[in-house]
Amino acid sequence: MYQEEKTFNLRFQLEAQFPEEYNGEEDAHAWENDWETRIKPEIIKAVFNALRNAPSWSAHIRNRGMSALDEVEIAMTKVFGDDQTLNGS
Known part of the structure; x- marks a missing residue:
């Protein structure tokens, strides 16, 4: 079987800003x-709801050894059969 791959990243950088008088750790990382x-x-949930609109694709969460606290990878697969054209259908 021949297979091609591409990676797309949607990355979130989380930050919390506190007033000058904040001493740190007081909120026990409630923002996190x-x-x-x-x-x-x-x-x-919103991503998977959107992906359901592309029924020719399948999606599942895949773990590649990183904690789900740090990374969630969604594996997308489009399988072409004999009865499908290769022009994006």
């Missing part, structure tokens, strides 16, 4: 917990 428990799951 907000990302992990509320925002990130909604983003992943």
Whole structure:
């Protein structure tokens, strides 16, 4: 079987800014917990909802050894059969 690959990255850099009088660690990284428990799951759900609009593709989360706290990889596959043309259908 012949296979081609391409990588596309959508990267988020998270930052939290605090007032000058903040001493650090006072919030126990509550901003990070907000990302992990509320925002990130909604983003992943929205991505998979959008991918369902491309039924000729399949998608699944793949782990390549990094923690899901640091990386979520979505593997996309388009399989061409004998009855499909290669022009993007």
